[in-house]
Amino acid sequence: MTLSFPAPFLQFLQDNHIDPAIYAKTPSLPRYVRIIRPADASPDQLIAELAADAHCPVHAIPGLPGFLLISDSSVKLKQLRAYARGAITGMDVSSGIAALALEVRPGDNVLDLCCAPGAKLLLLAEHLQGKGSVTGVDIAEHRMAICRSLVKKHAGDDKIRIRLFVSDGTSFDEYAPRLGWDDPQTVKEAGRQSGGARPWFASKMLAAGFAGSGTELYDRVLVDAECTHDGSLVHVAKYQHWGFERLADQVTNDADHVPLLQSQLLENAWRLLRPGGSLVYSTCSLSRRQNEAVVGGFLSRHSDAVLLPIPALSSIAVSPIWSPHAFDDDRIRRLFDRMHHAVRLDPLVSNTSGMFIARIQKPPTPSNECLEQEIVPLDI
Structure with a gap:
């Protein structure tokens, strides 16, 4: 699949160290679906039914119960009986991992801020x-x-x-x-x-x-933040019909202000999270300014915040986070050392859409050190 992108979009990719080759992956990317619980059939029965309807192999995904891979990405959900009766829904594995990273338990009060x-x-x-x-x-x-x-x-x-x-979401203030x-x-x-x-x-x-x-504050908070969607192959592919110039205009315009919005969303999520609780920050962008810079800026304001490992990754290959080639600034190096549990799902590596995920825990006794600090992304 050859795509001809306008120069401004290619410059955006270059500035953010995003390989344009990820978009050639679109036709071969599998279609993922999720079984809605309680299920009306066993996973094996649903797999057999889906394979018959889709006329292609369908597989369960190890380590991600309820997620299924339909090998032919051109399959339309509306042609599947299981979709028509509400037994499955379309959901990329990358999005599922972001939600599952919260490790929600029965009895939790959960906030999904976007x-x-x-x-x-x-x-x-x-x-x-x-x-x-x-x-x-x-x-x-x-x-x-x-x-x-x-x-x-x-x-x-x-x-x-x-x-x-x-x-x-930047000013929402309702408790649980x-x-x-x-x-x-x-x-x-x-x-x-x-x-x-x-x-x-x-x-x-x-x-x-x-x-x-x-x-009461919330036990878990998800911030799947507004972004430029450059990691969503399906989203970018839509512009083949709408025009890639429109994509370039939208991405370059949004790229200027979205990191500040994301920083404000993350800060408000932290405010609404109970001590000892955890949140997940995710985007479907692979832009360093919308991911590492936002989380890095947050960590610079909250020295007591701790990044935790991302669960549900046993069968999915991940890429390391972007980092500067040289850490001339000790402060930047220390922030990136604290960020090492964050992950990137890259289409070329993970066989999913692009996604950045960071899981952050609030200490039992948080400090108020951010009160006088400007809420901005890290300048990297």
Whole structure:
């Protein structure tokens, strides 16, 4: 597959050390799907059915339960019976790894700060097994409508505790829902006492009172931040029809301001995360300014933040993070030493779309050292 990109986009790739060859991978990249739980058939039965419908081999992915690889990337989901009845949904493995990196447990209060169109939010909700809550935030109402439809189609709003807010993730300030899920009297009292903004949407399991916010911070926070999407091969391929000049204009314009937005999203996520909790910062960009520079700037403001290893990577090859060739600045070298658990999923190496993932833990007793510091990405 030969793509002819405009000079400004090629310059963006060069400035960020992104190999243009990744886009030639698009036709051979597998299609990934995820089994929606509770499943209506065993994995082996679904694999056999999907292989028959897709007319190509379908495989389970070791270490990633519920994810399946359809070897022919041209297969359309709508031609699959399992998709039509809501047994599977399309989701690239790279996105799944970002969500699974949170290691959500039943009972957690989870915040998805950039939740639309909702695939990761749905996966997080499933892992709660009906206990705890997921709060989704997105600034665009039309995208949030897609998220709501996905929740209703695959989960049913009577089975999961989800509330959605149309809000700016950089300033969102609603705490987790009130406690006492399983006590009817508590539900009744919460209806009288709940505070905070009214959600744009709340599932039936979040009774009117519980849709209101309590005083607790979140156990887990996902920041799948807005980015230039240059690592998403499917996204870039769409511009074959729309024109790559349009892609170049969008990417180069967004590249100037997106790192600051991402830094602000990450900072607000940290503020809403409880002591001892963990968050995941991810993008589908391979730009160093949107990834290592954002996380590096964050670490420079929070000396007590600790990056943790990314789970669910046993069967997926990863690339190391980008780093300067020479660490003339000891401060920069120390920041990158703290960043070594972050990973890049590169299409040429991982056989997935491009993704950057960093998992960060908040200490039990965090400091307030950031209060007087400017929230900006690292200048690298």
